[in-house]
Amino acid sequence: MASNRWLRPEVYPLFAAVGAAVGICGFQLIRNICINPEVRVNKENRAAGVLDNFAEGEKYSEHFVRKFARNREPEVMPSLNRFFTDPNRN
Structure with a gap:
């Protein structure tokens, strides 16, 4: 039973820590893609150069x-x- 092996109460803090780390990384990734002035996603902005x-x-x-x-x-x-x-x- 894989569920009994991985869903023990001792593993919950590990899941919480990894979930928080993934959330922080996702937040920073979305922040950089959306509002960083050096990141250009669409073709018109990339053609503008530096x-x-x-x-x-x-x-x-x-x-x-x-x-x-x-x-x-x-x-x-x-x-x-x-x-x-x-x-x-x-």
């Missing part, structure tokens, strides 16, 4: 997540880090 559209490229690279994370500390758990490293908490 375009110097710096404003469109900057709009693509400066997306919401990058703007949100720009002025933040590179910490996963800032409150926990402050709790253990702040000398004034004694």
Whole structure:
């Protein structure tokens, strides 16, 4: 029985991790195909050659997540880090 071998409860986290990875890859692929200024899918745009559209490229690279994370500390758990490293908490 292949279903008993592969559908055990121990395998569910593996399925979730692989599903999340496939979802992230699919999102990035669709994002690049649809809105990347350097990717040209139809023939008319490919015939245009190299375009110097710096404003469109900057709009693509400066997306919401990058703007949100720009002025933040590179910490996963800032409150926990402050709790253990702040000398004034004694």
